[in-house]
Structures are given as structure tokens and as C-alpha cells.
Amino acid sequence: MASTTVFGSIADYHKGSIEIVSGDPKHYVFSNIFEVASKSQPYERVVVGKNLEYVQEVMRAEGTSPWFGCAHDEFALCMDGEVEIELVKLAAPPTGKDGAVLIGEAPHETPKGKRMGLIRLRRGHQALLPAGCGYRFTAKKLGVILQQTILGELSQQKWSQICLQ
Amino acid sequence: MSSTAVASTTTVVSTDPSNENGYRTFKLGKFELARDEYFVTIRWPAKGQTRSHQMSAEAFLRACMRDVAWNFFYGWVNFDHVIGTRNLYGQVDMYAGSFNGVMKEAGVDYTERFDAGHIMATFKAILRDWVNEGFDPFAAPVETGTAFGTKQGDNIAAIQRTRIATQRMPGLPGDSPLRDDMPxxxxxxxxxxxxxxxxxxxxFExxxxxxxxxxxxSRSDVTWNPSVTAVCKASLACPTTEEYILPVFHGNDRVEWFIQLSDEIVWDVGDKNTGSPRARVTMKAGDVxxxxxxxxxxxYSRKRSMLYVWENVTPGLPQRYESGELSPYPVEF
Incomplete structure (x- = not known):
């Protein structure tokens, strides 16, 4: 009998649970990325995992994002929908800060540098966002991105709103 | 009880094959490890007696395989509620009952420290001798032959797989390969x-x-064996495919995170030192x-599932958690 692989989506997810014997459910910092995306603003970077300075951020992919840049590698995993990523080799890469930062003169103005190309992701696809590059996302229909990065000035921590308690 | 002298020899100590079942018996310091048609029996000294513990041979081999493939992993690899190893990074403790609250209290526990090379060589020799032809300790039970019975050949190819190390991301020039040629x-x-x-x-090509x-x-040929797929400084994405039971109780020497990519896994969580139950965590697709x-x-994964294990390999973390400098809980809210 063929088995069916169950992937979640922002339109169809089922959150798990914790049965406590001793201790506090908060210790497990339990959330669901699709639920988080369903309640987020487009491209708001909501932290769902934090291991000291390292984080996993969830973004609701909807429309076109501002341009972001980062001094270190980041990795974007498309968990739902379809996302296009434009990349620019920045003339003035961000330095001295961890995590993603906004770049460009205005939020949607293309930053100075050479266009590198674009990557189109569907569910389950992972892209490298190289250190020193600028990038922005475009999603023609609602999607969800899980981003492996470092805590930065754009990271939003709302643990009490997203976690089981 | 514990032995503080470090056994540094890399010589594997074993008997000749048994006339009854064909398997060798191994000595690791004061531990003795023997197998027969169905069971592995571990013996150690405590309170003036030889103590013993038995495990299903299949369960032991699945656990031992992970310990070898993971190079003793991060922290404690409990083969079951009695036997296990603790990675001290260069040295490894093997213990019996030391992280079982009742046995520790009774004083019938035993720990012995080994150079990592010595215990690794012994575990590899055990796998070479005790894994029979047709049994793959990495495979889901429905995908492999039996671990039981008298000695019948070997399965060297199956037991030589390890965690895939990646420098940045699979498929980049010079980095770990993709799996396009695997079924x-x-x-x-x-x-x-x-x-x-x-x-x-x-x-920019x-x-x-x-x-x-x-x-x-989807093309992973092993279960419960993470591979690195993204490296952001000391932050490692280590996704893996899971089916049936994680063959060990992993005791953390740092915080790790799980992101359920598909299907469902139920986790039994216990106290690291005593094994006392603390929670059952049911994770469905998208849960963190x-x-x-x-x-x-x-x-426990009823259907083969995809799990994103996320690790922090910043040097010195075990000491910082053990000293109390870092809270065992990653976020306060």
C-alpha cells in the first residue's frame, strides 16, 4: 500500500502537543511555522528557533520584500508556495553586524551592485544566500520561508505569542 | 562506581568464535560484551560482584551503529535505560547504570573511561562480527533482514556508512554530493x-x-542518521529521515532543536541523569x-518522516552548560 507524505502548509497544518509529566511546557519552546506565518506581516522575520546567537526565522512570503543583505551566509528553505529570489553582488556589502539588515536607499530600491541572477524555489527547495550579497523575495501567491541565520536587528522575538504554554 | 584510569590501547580484545553460536565475546576495560542468537549480554564489576544486563541483539546493534556513525555524537548515547556512552571529545565514558536513577542509588553502576580510538575500534569490531549478512542496522525494520540467529556471514558495506559532513551546502563545488544517483x-x-x-x-554562472x-x-538510504545540509558559522542544519524508533535515548550536552518537515514523530523525554519521564512531545509537519x-x-516515527535537526557546534558548549553558565532552556519567556 502506497504511503502519503504529509507536508504542512499555511492553509492546512495541524499543530502537535506536549504531555507534561514534570517541568514546564515552555522549556520546549514549541511553535508551528505555518501558524506563525499565518499571523505575521509579509517578510516579518519571526524567530522560531534560537540557539544562543543562531536563529531560525519564519517569513510569510507575500508580494515583494524589501532588499536584505547579510555579512554571513544565510539559507532560505521554501516550506510552502513559490518564491523567487533576486540576488545582487553588493558594491558595499554589510559588515560588522550579524543577521540580515535592510539595504538600499529606500526599502524597494535596488541596491548598488551587479545583478547576479535569480532563483525560483518551490516547496522543499533550499537556496544559499551568500555573504555580501543583496537579496529580495517575491511571492505571487502566499508562501512560507524558513531562514537559517544569526540573530540581527530585523529578528522579531514573540515567544509568548507563538509558543505552547 | 567508576574507573578513572584511561584505557588507551587501541588493541581490540576478543575471544575466538563461540562453538555454540559463532560469535566472539569482547572485552572493553572491565566490561564484557557477548552476544548469542537473540541477546547481547553486558557484564561489569560493582559492589564485589559481576553485574549483568541484557538487550535484544537487534536493539543493541542499531544503537551501537549510531554511536559509531555519529562518532559518539553530542553528549550521551544511551543504548537503553542501563547501557550507554558519554562523549568527552577525545575520550569516551562507557557506563552501566550510571544514568539510571535506581541503579546509581543502589551503587551497582559502573563507568570506565577510554581513549575514543580504543572504544571506537572495539565497537567497529563488534559490528563487523555481530552484524549478519542481510541485516542492515541503519534500515527500517521492514526494509532489512533479521538480526537474530547464529552467525551467518557479515554486512561490512552496510556498517561503514557515517554522517555526511558538509562544509557549506551539498552540491557546491568541492562540497558533499547530492543524491541524484540514489533511489x-x-x-x-x-x-x-x-x-x-x-x-x-x-x-555569475x-x-x-x-x-x-x-x-x-527522499533518497536517504538510512534512518536516524543526520547529514549536514547548511552551515552558517557554528550553526548546522542536520536533517534526517526517521522511521520506527530512534535506537538510542540521546542525552543532550547542549540544546538542540527539531523542526518537523513532514509527517509526525512522538518524542519520549526523560531526565538526563536519572531517566525519569518528563514529557511526551508530539511533533507534526511544521512544528518546532x-x-x-x-x-x-x-x-517514534510510524511513517518514514523528514526531521530537520539543528545543532550548535560552538566550541566549549558542554562545559558552559555543565557549569551552569548557560541555562539548559534556550529561551526565557
Whole structure:
């Protein structure tokens, strides 16, 4: 009998649970990325995992994002929908800060540098966002991105709103 | 009880094959490890007596295989509620009862410290001798032959697989390979095999990189064996495919995180030092949960699932958690 692989989506997810014997459910910092995306603003970077300075951020992919840049590698995993990523080799890469930062003169103005190309992701696809590059996302229909990065000035921590308690 | 002298020899000590079942018996310091048709029996000294413990041979071999493949992993690898190893990074403790609250209290526990090379050589020799032809300790039970019976050949190819190390991301030049030439696992036959579309501007060919992580995972030929797929400084994405039972109770020497990519896993969580139950955590697709630094956990996956294990390999973390400098819980809210 063929088995069916169950992937979640922002339109169809089922959150798990914790049965406590001793201790506090908060210790497990339990959330669901699709639920988080369903309640987020487009491209708001909501932290769902934090291991000291390292984080996993969830973004609701909807429309076109501002341009972001980062001094270190980041990795974007498309968990739902379809996302296009434009990349620019920045003339003035961000330095001295961890995590993603906004770049460009205005939020949607293309930053100075050479266009590198674009990557189109569907569910389950992972892209490298190289250190020193600028990038922005475009999603023609609602999607969800899980981003492996470092805590930065754009990271939003709302643990009490997203976690089981 | 414990032995503080470090056994540094890399010589594997074993008997000749048994006339009854064909298996060798191994000595590791003061531990003795023997197997027969169904069981592995471990013996150690405590309170002036020889103590013993038995495990299913299949369960022991599955656990031992992970300990070898993971190079003793992060912290404690409990083969069951009695036997296990603790990675001290260069040295490894093997213990019996030392992290079982009742046995520790009774004083019938025993720990002995070994150079990592010595215990690794012994465990590899055990796997070479005790894994029979047709049994793959990495495979789901429905995908492999039996671990039981008298000695029948070996399965050297199956026991030489390890965690795949990656410098940055699989598929980049000089980095770990993708799995395009491996078959799709039967449980993931419905997983899309399409790849991202990459359009590079002239002069940037080969500098943009993406791959299908779900395709990559659908072609994994092992269970409960993470492979690194993204490296952000000391932050490692280590996704893996899971079916049946995690063969060990992993005791954390740091916080690790799980992100359930597909299907469902139920985790039994216990106290790291005593094994006392603390929680059952049911994770469905899209769920994220931390495994604190003071627990042990064992997972159950009815259907083969994709799990994103996320590790922090910053040097010195075990000492910082053990000293109390870092809270075992990653976020206060």
C-alpha cells in the first residue's frame, strides 16, 4: 500500500502537543511555522528557533520584500508556495553586524551592485544566500520561508505569542 | 562506581568464535560484551560482584551503529535505560547504570573511561562480527533482514556508512554530493523530485546555488542518521529521515532543536541523569521544538518522516552548560 507524505502548509497544518509529566511546557519552546506565518506581516522575520546567537526565522512570503543583505551566509528553505529570489553582488556589502539588515536607499530600491541572477524555489527547495550579497523575495501567491541565520536587528522575538504554554 | 584510569590501547580484545553460536565475546576495560542468537549480554564489576544486563541483539546493534556513525555524537548515547556512552571529545565514558536513577542509588553502576580510538575500534569490531549478512542496522525494520540467529556471514558495506559532513551546502563545488544517483525510498515515492530554477547573469554562472532538500531527503538510504545540509558559522542544519524508533535515548550536552518537515514523530523525554519521564512531545509537519540541555529523548516515527535537526557546534558548549553558565532552556519567556 502506497504511503502519503504529509507536508504542512499555511492553509492546512495541524499543530502537535506536549504531555507534561514534570517541568514546564515552555522549556520546549514549541511553535508551528505555518501558524506563525499565518499571523505575521509579509517578510516579518519571526524567530522560531534560537540557539544562543543562531536563529531560525519564519517569513510569510507575500508580494515583494524589501532588499536584505547579510555579512554571513544565510539559507532560505521554501516550506510552502513559490518564491523567487533576486540576488545582487553588493558594491558595499554589510559588515560588522550579524543577521540580515535592510539595504538600499529606500526599502524597494535596488541596491548598488551587479545583478547576479535569480532563483525560483518551490516547496522543499533550499537556496544559499551568500555573504555580501543583496537579496529580495517575491511571492505571487502566499508562501512560507524558513531562514537559517544569526540573530540581527530585523529578528522579531514573540515567544509568548507563538509558543505552547 | 567508576574507573578513572584511561584505557588507551587501541588493541581490540576478543575471544575466538563461540562453538555454540559463532560469535566472539569482547572485552572493553572491565566490561564484557557477548552476544548469542537473540541477546547481547553486558557484564561489569560493582559492589564485589559481576553485574549483568541484557538487550535484544537487534536493539543493541542499531544503537551501537549510531554511536559509531555519529562518532559518539553530542553528549550521551544511551543504548537503553542501563547501557550507554558519554562523549568527552577525545575520550569516551562507557557506563552501566550510571544514568539510571535506581541503579546509581543502589551503587551497582559502573563507568570506565577510554581513549575514543580504543572504544571506537572495539565497537567497529563488534559490528563487523555481530552484524549478519542481510541485516542492515541503519534500515527500517521492514526494509532489512533479521538480526537474530547464529552467525551467518557479515554486512561490512552496510556498517561503514557515517554522517555526511558538509562544509557549506551539498552540491557546491568541492562540497558533499547530492543524491541524484540514489533511489527514492519507498515511503517518499510521492515526494516531488523537481529542482529549483537558477538563472545566472553572465559572469555569475556557478555562483548561485540551490537544491531540493526534500528530494535529497527522499533518497536517504538510512534512518536516524543526520547529514549536514547548511552551515552558517557554528550553526548546522542536520536533517534526517526517521522511521520506527530512534535506537538510542540521546542525552543532550547542549540544546538542540527539531523542526518537523513532514509527517509526525512522538518524542519520549526523560531526565538526563536519572531517566525519569518528563514529557511526551508530539511533533507534526511544521512544528518546532527545543530539546533542552538537561534531558534525554527518544523518537517514534510510524511513517518514514523528514526531521530537520539543528545543532550548535560552538566550541566549549558542554562545559558552559555543565557549569551552569548557560541555562539548559534556550529561551526565557
Amino acid at each position: 527514492i525510498n519507498r515511503a517518499f515515492a510521492d515526494v516531488s523530485q523537481d529542482e529549483p530554477e537558477i538563472v545566472a547573469e553572465p559572469g 556557478g555562483q548561485l546555488h540551490a537544491f531540493s532538500l526534500f528530494k535529497y531527503l 521544538a527545543a530539546m533542552p540541555a538537561d534531558i534525554r529523548h527518544q523518537g
